[in-house]
Amino acid sequence: MNNRSTSIPLTLSIAAVERDTRLSKDTLRVWERRYGFPTPMRDAAGERAYPLDQVEKLRVVKRLLDVGHRPGRIVPLAMDQLQQLAEQTVDQPQRVVEVVLGSADLRAQLELIRSHDLLALRHELMRLLARHGVQRFIAEVLGPLSVAVGDAWIRGQMEIFEEHAYTEVVQAVLRGALAAVPPSQGDDAPRVLLTTLEGEQHSLGLLMVEAVLALDGCCCVSLGVQTPVWDIALAARAYRSDIVALSFTACISPNQIIDSLVELRAKLPPDVALWAGGSAPALQRRAVPGVLALSGLDDLAAALQGWRQGDLRP
Numbered sequence: 091m092n093n094r095s096t097s098i099p100l101t102l103s104i105a106a107v108e109r110d111t112r113l114s115k116d117t118l119r120v121w122e123r124r125y126g127f128p129t130p131m132r133d134a135a136g137e138r139a140y141p142l143d144q145v146e147k148l149r150v151v152k153r154l155l156d157v158g159h160r161p162g163r164i165v166p167l168a169m170d171q172l173q174q175l176a177e178q179t180v181d182q183p184q185r186v187v188e189v190v191l192g193s194a195d196l197r198a199q200l201e202l203i204r205s206h207d208l209l210a211l212r213h214e215l216m217r218l219l220a221r222h223g224v225q226r227f228i229a230e231v232l233g234p235l236s237v238a239v240g241d242a243w244i245r246g247q248m249e250i251f252e253e254h255a256y257t258e259v260v261q262a263v264l265r266g267a268l269a270a271v272p273p274s275q276g277d278d279a280p281r282v283l284l285t286t287l288e289g290e291q292h293s294l295g296l297l298m299v300e301a302v303l304a305l306d307g308c309c310c311v312s313l314g315v316q317t318p319v320w321d322i323a324l325a326a327r328a329y330r331s332d333i334v335a336l337s338f339t340a341c342i343s344p345n346q347i348i349d350s351l352v353e354l355r356a357k358l359p360p361d362v363a364l365w366a367g368g369s370a371p372a373l374q375r376r377a378v379p380g381v382l383a384l385s386g387l388d389d390l391a392a393a394l395q396g397w398r399q400g401d402l403r404p
C-alpha cells in the first residue's frame with residue numbers, strides 16, 4: 091500500500107475526477123476560485139485530492155449543465171438543492187409519461203434496465219412490439235420509456251453505460267421489426283436518406299423515423315449518426331435521394347443546427363427535399379428557407395402525403 095492511500099484513502103486525483111465527471115481540470119480549478127466549490131484536500135505531494143462526496147456533487151452538477159443550467163447558478167447550490175432542481179427539470183416529461191403509459195409498466199421496464207437484465211428487457215420490448223405493432227410501440231412504449239430513461243439519468247438513478255445498453259437493446263428490437271417490413275421498390279417509392287449532423291450522437295429518433303417511413307412505403311437509406319454536411323450531400327446524389335431527413339436533440343447548439351441546415355440546403359440538389367425533425371427547440375424557433383421542420387413522428391404521414399402530392403416538393 092502506498093502512502094497516499096493510507097493517509098487519504100477516499101479521494102480522487104484531479105485527472106480521475108476529470109475522467110469520471112467529464113469536467114475539465116481547468117473548469118474544476120476555475121470553479122474552486124470563482125464559486126468556492128469544489129474544495130479539494132491536498133495529498134502528500136501537494137496535489138489536489140477530491141473527497142468522494144464532492145465528486146458525487148460534481149456528477150450531479152455536470153448532468154444539470156448538460157441539460158442547459160448555468161454554472162454560476164448551480165455550482166454554489168447544496169446537494170439537496172441540486173436534487174430539487176433535477177426534479178423540477180424532469181417534472182414536465184414525467185407527467186406526460188405517467189399519463190401515457192401508466193407508471194407501473196414504466197417502472198418495471200426501468201427496473202429491467204437498472205437490474206442489468208437486458209435479455210428480459212429485450213423479451214419485454216418484443217412482446218410489446220408484437221402486441222401493439224411498430225407504430226404504436228414506438229409512440230406509446232419507446233417514446234415514454236426513452237424520456238423516463240433520460241429523466242432517471244438527470245436524477246442520478248441511471249448511468250451512461252446503462253443508457254448505452256438500453257439504446258442497443260432498443261436498436262436490436264427495432265432493426266428486427268424493420269427487417270420484417272418488405273422493402274419498397276419501384277419509381278413511386280420515395281427514397282429517403284437518414285442521418286444526424288456531426289455532434290449529434292442520439293440515434294433512436296432516427297431509427298424510429300426510418301421504421302415509420304418504411305412502413306409508409308418509403309425506400310430508406312440510413313447513414314447512422316454524425317455525418318459531415320458535405321458527405322450528406324454526396325450521399326444524397328449517390329443514392330438518388332428524394333428526401334434527406336435529419337434528426338436533432340437539443341444537444342447541439344441552435345447556431346450549429348441553423349448554420350448546418352443552411353449549408354446543407356445550398357449543397358443539395360434543389361429538387362431534393364430537406365426535412366429536419368426531433369426535439370431541438372431551435373427547429374421550431376427559426377425557419378430555414380427550403381427546410382421543412384417537423385417536431386414529432388405524427389407530422390411524418392402528412393409531410394409524406396404532401397410530398398407525394400407534389401405540394402411539399404422543393
Ligand code: B12
Nearest residue numbers: 156236237240290291292293294295337340367368369384
Ligand atoms: C439514450 C440517450 C443517450 C445515449 C445515446 C445513444 C445513441 N446511440 O443514441 C448517450 C448515452 C450516448 C447520450 C449522450 C448524451 N445525452 Co442523451 N439521451 C438519451 C435518451 C435517454 C434517449 C435518446 C433518444 O434516442 N430518444 C429518442 C426519442 C424517443 O426522442 P427524440 O430524439 O426526442 O425523438 C422523438 C421525436 O422528436 C421524433 N423525431 C426525432 N428525430 C426526428 C426526425 C424527423 C425528421 C422527424 C419527423 C421526427 C423526429 O421521433 C422521436 C419519437 O417521438 C434521451 C432522453 C430523451 N428524452 O429522449 C437523452 C437526452 C436526449 N440526452 C441528453 C443529454 C444531455 C446527453 C449528453 C449531453 C449527456 C450524456 N447523457 O452523456 C450526451 C450528448 C451526446 C451528443 N452530443 O449527442 C438530454 C438532452 C437535454 C437537452 N439539452 O435537451 C436528454 C433529453 C436526457 C435528459 N432528460 O436530459 N444520450
